[in-house]
Amino acid sequence: MMNKRTEYPRPQFQREQWTNLNGEWEFAFDDLDQGMDEKWHEGKVSFSQKIQVPFVYQSELSQINQREVHDRVWYRKEFSYTGEKQVLLHFGAVDYQADVYLNGVYIGGHIGGHTSFSFNVTNYLEKEGQQVLVVKVYDPHADETIPRGKQFWEKESRGIWYTNSTGIWQTVWLEEVAVSHIKQVIFQPDVDEGKVGIRLIFPAEAVGKQVGYQISFQGEAIASDLVMVTSTEMNRSVELYQNKIFRSNFHDNGWTWSPEKPNLFDVSLKLIDSEDAVLDKVVSYFGFRKIHTEKGMTFLNNYPYYQRLVLDQGYWPTGLLTAPTDEDFKRDIELAKEMGFNGCRKHQKVEDPRFLYWADQLGFIVWGECASAPVYTEKAVERLTNEWFEIIERDRNHPSIVTWVPLNESWGVPDIHHNQQQQHFSEGIYHLIHSLDDSRLVISNDGWEMTVTDICAIHNYSHGGVEEGKKYDHFIETLSTVENLINQAPGKWGIYAEGYRHRGEPIMLTEFGGIGYQVGEQDGWGYTSVSDATEFVSEYGRIMSALYSSKALFGYCYTQLTDVEQEINGLLAYDRTPKCDLAKIKEINRQYFPERLYSEAKK
Incomplete structure (x- = not known):
């Protein structure tokens, strides 16, 4: 199999001298936790299975394509290398805990499944002959303190949970640098x-x-x-x-x-x-870019800017979290723009820098979100916080990212409505991110039960089907005024956590829609259901008409860009086949221009 991920993996900090280590590696499961006892880390033991890096063993493109849950896996790669400069070994991302050995010597480890890390391996390289790189990965699926996002902890995905990912899922590469270099x-x-x-x-x-x-x-x-x-x-x-x-x-x-x-x-x-x-x-x-809020609106480069976002899970049928090719990142953005969206909210995933590169190049707003842990513990707080230091360090130069989203729908903070400790965490991570990066907005808890936040981000799927007139009328009424939006929460708790309130920040509907429409053989669910493309466009227009009638909203994020596994509520099928004439979606998206709000901004 030809390596499908050959592009330079870090486009905002690019050097000429580098070596891509993607492609075929040896691979082994270690369900009995015997690898260390049998000295697999020394690199002398060959593994019988082969895997295509950077695709996880659960994916089709890995050429293993096994959905059984394995907490411990090993990788082994032999390669030749000769050079006189210092050598850095880079990993785009490894889920979840990685320990790295080169020629039998431990060179370092990393905890965190979504961010990049590297080591100076100059002193561990052999002067001649083959180099042997071994990576031990530990991904304990039963550990609920790990920020896992949408990855399911069982073999078969179901509901809103998708196939889990274990191991290397972004590019591995070597880079030559002088002793004196730019870090x-x-x-x-x-x-x-x-x-x-x-x-x-x-x-x-x-x-x-x-x-x-x-x-x-x-x-x-x-x-x-x-x-x-x-x-x-x-x-x-x-x-x-x-x-x-x-x-x-x-x-x-x-x-x-x-x-x-x-x-x-x-x-x-x-x-x-x-x-x-x-x-x-x-x-x-x-990119020269400024984002701020004022008068209940978001401003881009000092002009009011209405965000038309689409929810993007960042999954592919054959690669799962890993895009099969770099062109797939570009194509997703082009399709979204073709439908009239000007950005996306990357949901429960820290996306590959190559996607952010194409968002920068093509012009596409991104809300950067992290994966959540399902429980609240001190360890979960530590792990999530540590990832944010690395997320911002890696991605802060991308102009396309205008908003950070550290929490979603109270995942990992289930008692935040009245629990002051969890409220402190929500407010603390909000202030921490701002202290590290003052060039973006931060949402404290996207969906509901917000604390201090730059955008009041509300989720509401209570628009019902075309036959549910009363439910739809109530949805329109809820969206009509600021008071209704923040006082008529669709779920168990309020839009703001106890002790917090709306302070004039812009209000956006950041999850809604989710029209279920099955194309091809994929079966699944959506929040409402239609049977053909004509009905699909009509239903989309009905829901968007309710949103556009609101005088209180200043932007939205529609659920969602593509089908994902058992979810068939995308505008595109899982393989990115359009479900209807995309020009009709664009026509609906462009029918509303908030002239009143823009004119008020100029007062």
């Missing part, structure tokens, strides 16, 4: 001032060298500099207004990033020694 770059665009802050992180060996940057727009260099590295962390502020393309009307001329005009600035970074030799070169980009 990280963080961009901090300031739309109001026309500046971009550049924070650079270096190892101690880089101090005394020179770092140069060049910022280009549409192929034209607009800013550059060469400065001495005086510490392991440096901050530069680059004025862009003074350059000719920003002579006047910065915002109106379209130099900012938006779904309609996804303008990006290319950045080249070089680390240079005293003899002008290039030690390291990194290619990156950023």
Whole structure:
């Protein structure tokens, strides 16, 4: 089988010298937990099974395609490598706990199933012959403190729960770097001032060298500099207004990033020694983008912006959490835009950076959400919090991400309505994320029982079927005013947790719809049901008409983009086949423009 994931996995921090380790690896289940006793980690024992990385054993593309639950699995890969520079070994994501051995030596571990990690393996490489890489993975399915999201803990998926994933599910690669290199770059665009802050992180060996940057727009260099590295962390502020393309009307001329005009600035970074030799070169980009709330609305680049989002679970029939190809990420965004959506809420999943890259390039708003744990314990709090440090560190430079969602529908905080400890966690994670990243909005608990939040995000599927007139009328009435929206919660608890209230933040309907329509052989369920494409479009229009009649809502997120396993409530089938003429969905999505709200914003 040809490796389907050959693209560079970290597009916002790209080097030329790298080696993709995807493809065929040896693989073994370790249900008896005998691997360590039998010294599998030393790399001398070959495993009988073969697996295609980066696809988990539960997926078809792994070529194992087994749905039995296995908590412990092992990977083994032999590869040849010769080089004179330092070598970094990168893992895109491994679910859940990974311990890594190279040539029989333990080089490190990582806990967390959704974020990237790496090791400097230079001192562990053999000078000649084959290198042997072994990865031990522990994914205890009975442990409810693990942020698992929609992954089911049993063999067969059902309800809202999908097939679980164990092991390597994003790209593994090697990267050559000099001892003196650039470790990280963080961009901090300031739309109001026309500046971009550049924070650079270096190892101690880089101090005394020179770092140069060049910022280009549409192929034209607009800013550059060469400065001495005086510490392991440096901050530069680059004025862009003074350059000719920003002579006047910065915002109106379209130099900012938006779904309609996804303008990006290319950045080249070089680390240079005293003899002008290039030690390291990194290619990156950023977008000039500002998101804030005011007067009950969200503003993008200081203009009111109505978000038309679609819920996206990020699952594929043959790859599960892993997209079969890079083109699949791009195609999902193109299909959503073809239907008139300007963004998505990535639901219960920290998505692959390649998806975020295409969202940046194509112009597509993303709400970044994490996977939830099902219970509240101190360990669950620790694990979720640790993942947020890594999520923000990895993804903060993507202009497409405008909102962070750390909690959903009180998952992992089941008693938050009246339990002050769980309320403290919700409010605490809200403030923590803001303390790490001040360039985005944060929702404290998407759906209901919110504490402090930047958007009042409400879930409501109580629109009924076409024959349920009274239920539909009540749905319209609920959406009609701010008071009705926050006082007529459809579920057990209120929209706000006890002791908290609406403070004027924008209100969005962030889950609704879910029309069930079966195409092909896939059977399943939806929140309402239709039998053909004509009825499907009509039902979508009926539900959207109720939403558009609201004078209190400022945006929405429709459930959902695609069918997923037993859920047949997508606008597209699981294989991305459109269920109807997508132009008709776009026509419905575009029929409403909140002129009243926009005019009020200008007062």
